Amino acid sequence: MDVQVQRSFVIPAPQSEPSAEVPLTVFDLVAPAYHVTVLFAYAAPNPTDAALLDALAATLPRFPLLTARLVVADADERRRPFFVTGRGGAGALVVEATVASALSDHLPLAPAPELARLHVPVGGDVAPPPPHMLMLQINRFACGGLVIASSSYHQAADGYSMSTFFHAWADAVRANNKHDTLLPAAPPAPAPYGPGAITPRRPPRCEFEHRGTEFLRAEDAAAGRPAPARVDPSEIANVLLHLPSDFVAALKASAAPPQGQGRWYTTFEAVSAHLWRKITLARGRADDASRTALNAAVNGRARLGADALARGFFGNAVLTASAATCARDLARGALADAAALIRAAVRARDRQYFQSFVDFGELHLHGGEELLEPTVGDEDNVLLPDVASDSWLHLELHRLDFGCGGRLAGILPAKVPLDGVVVLIPSLRKGGGVDAFVALWDKHAKELMDIAYTMD
Numbered sequence: 001m002d003v004q005v006q007r008s009f010v011i012p013a014p015q016s017e018p019s020a021e022v023p024l025t026v027f028d029l030v031a032p033a034y035h036v037t038v039l040f041a042y043a044a045p046n047p048t049d050a051a052l053l054d055a056l057a058a059t060l061p062r063f064p065l066l067t068a069r070l071v072v073a074d075a076d077e078r079r080r081p082f083f084v085t086g087r088g089g090a091g092a093l094v095v096e097a098t099v100a101s102a103l104s105d106h107l108p109l110a111p112a113p114e115l116a117r118l119h120v121p122v123g124g125d126v127a128p129p130p131p132h133m134l135m136l137q138i139n140r141f142a143c144g145g146l147v148i149a150s151s152s153y154h155q156a157a158d159g160y161s162m163s164t165f166f167h168a169w170a171d172a173v174r175a176n177n178k179h180d181t182l183l184p185a186a187p188p189a190p191a192p193y194g195p196g197a198i199t200p201r202r203p204p205r206c207e208f209e210h211r212g213t214e215f216l217r218a219e220d221a222a223a224g225r226p227a228p229a230r231v232d233p234s235e236i237a238n239v240l241l242h243l244p245s246d247f248v249a250a251l252k253a254s255a256a257p258p259q260g261q262g263r264w265y266t267t268f269e270a271v272s273a274h275l276w277r278k279i280t281l282a283r284g285r286a287d288d289a290s291r292t293a294l295n296a297a298v299n300g301r302a303r304l305g306a307d308a309l310a311r312g313f314f315g316n317a318v319l320t321a322s323a324a325t326c327a328r329d330l331a332r333g334a335l336a337d338a339a340a341l342i343r344a345a346v347r348a349r350d351r352q353y354f355q356s357f358v359d360f361g362e363l364h365l366h367g368g369e370e371l372l373e374p375t376v377g378d379e380d381n382v383l384l385p386d387v388a389s390d391s392w393l394h395l396e397l398h399r400l401d402f403g404c405g406g407r408l409a410g411i412l413p414a415k416v417p418l419d420g421v422v423v424l425i426p427s428l429r430k431g432g433g434v435d436a437f438v439a440l441w442d443k444h445a446k447e448l449m450d451i452a453y454t455m456d
Contacts, residue, residue: 002100003117003139010132011057013067013089022068022083022194026361027300027316028155029080030214030374035122035135035151036159037414040397041109044144046406047173049096052138052148055172060092062190063165063314065156066134067091080365080372083133083156083194093130095120095137103145108429109410111238111437119149119414133157146406149414158316160299163395164191165314174403192310199308204359207352214319214357215372229383236417237445241436241452242427243271248434254455255336265339268424269346271434272296272389273338275422275452277330279387279440282447285327293324293386294338295376298346300354308355319357320376321345383441389422393434398426413437 060067068083069090083089097118109115120135133156139147152162211217243251251270257263265273276294285292300317301309309317323338323345330338364372397411411425416439423437440448 001106001114001117004098004100006096006098008093008095010091010093011053011060011067012091013064013086014061015087017064017086019084019086019088021071022065022085023365024081024083024155025195025198025315026357026365027198027318029365029372030320030376031158031316031318032154035130035153036162037119037122037149037151038397039109039115039118039410039412039414040148040150040400040408041103041107041410041412042146042148042402042406043103043409044146044406045404046144046146047177047402047404049138049140051173051176052402053094055176056092056094056136056169059165059169059172062168062188063157063193064089064190065193065314066152066165068133068156069131070133070153070155081155090131090133093120093132093135095135097137097139099139099141099147101141102143103141103147103409104143107409109412110240111412111415113415115412116415118147120151122151122414123417145409151414155316157314158299158318159297159390159392159395160301160317161314163397164312166400167396170400170402174401177403191312191314193314197310197313197315198358198361200359200362201355204362206356206360206363208356210357210360212375214375216375231383231419231441233417235442236419236439237442238416238437238439239445239449240412241438241449242429242433243436244433245431247453250455251335255334255339257336265336265343267434268296268389268391268393269339269342270335271424271436272342272391272422273335275389275436275438276342276387277335277338278448278452279420279422279438279444280327280331281451282440282444286331288327290327290385291324292327292330293322294342294345295386295388296321296323296342296346297390298349300349303349303351303354304358305351308358319349319354321349384418384420387420387422388418389424391424393424393426398428411435
């Protein structure tokens with residue numbers, strides 16, 4: 001793929017806003033400290049780069065964290081990280097590029113090394129890490145097709161927040177296209193963000209133990225993490241499994257309880273359970289008595305409600321639910337058993353649990369004097385025993401419309417160098433279904449491809 005960068009520049013943070021320090025929230029602190037890159041492919045016709053950029057510049061002031069700068073103090077300063085918003089922010093990086101080939105030559109989108117040319121380098125590809133919370137590369141193909149690659153820093157925004165931003169940007173592009181000129185109306189107020197948009201109870205109280213769950217216990221932090229099993233980056237394979245609608249329906253029917261004895265499992269529960277079992281088998285753990293877990297991201301917005309989390313909150317409001325069992329029991333058990341474990345784990349992250357976590361942050365982070373280390377350290381090229389399943393099924397990304405008649409032809413995460421990651425995406429193929437993006441050690445990925453479509 002011949003990709004030629006035409007120019008790169010920074011859309012600055014709003015210069016009319018004074019610099020302000022915004023401490024990371026308790027949710028930000030347990031979010032991964034890396035950029036998440038997603039590619040959106042659109043068949044022609046599409047808006048011009050100028051139309052996209054005008055709308056982007058008009059939209060970004062609504063989301064101050066996306067143009068902020070992250071400051072991480074030295075450990076001996078005993079101060080938690082913070083964002084600098086306003087004129088002291090780093091701004092959003094934008095790269096414009098052209099591609100000599102037709103977009104159709106690269107559809108359907110599937111994991112491939114050449115796709116790295118379509119987005120700004122992130123993670124291990126660049127040192128030092130870029131200071132921008134948001135980096136966009138707009139790739140214009142010879143046919144008029146378009147790939148927009150977004151790289152957003154996870155500690156600034158979770159998937160739900162980024163979906164809100166994408167739709168606001170797309171709405172602005174379509175509105176401006178209708179009027180031929182940038183609308184002069186005053187921009188909406190910024191979305192609520194930061195600790196001030198999260199309300200603890202008075203007095204705060206913790207019904208659950210968050211040390212050892214979201215954060216390391218003090219003694220564990222002092223002892224340090226055990227050395228992980230590392231592999232060469234080239235050994236982590238990324239694959240895309242298309243699960244047609246009839247296959248997904250068959251999975252849900254297979255896991256369904258007897259009539260009148262409970263609700264059917266959701267698509268997320270059934271497909272995650274299926275892949276958890278298949279990945280466990282692909283790893284050769286059918287007779288392994290050790291623990292395996294499926295870790296699922298749970299959005300706390302609806303659970304907390306507006307009295308604890310401001311409406312329209314932008315940032316992170318996600319906790320992990322962990323369903324665990326013996327690998328041998330998982331492999332030999334029924335799909336319904338695995339789905340039941342996932343459902344129970346997700347339901348346990350209820351309003352009371354989220355509110356307890358908010359109150360934990362108030363008790364331990366107020367004033368910034370206590371440093372907390374998250375239990376999960378997301379490291380590249382490390383072999384893990386578990387599976388992390390993330391659902392994009394309800395983020396409405398498949399409805400993202402920038403106007404001009406361009407058809408969304410593909411959604412794909414960029415290269416993920418983490419073993420055991422699963423992302424469920426609504427399929428854009430005719431007939432629908434689910435596209436499951438899976439990152440796995442290549443030896444296990446090959447085995448998974450052979451057994452992923454078996455129902456046993």
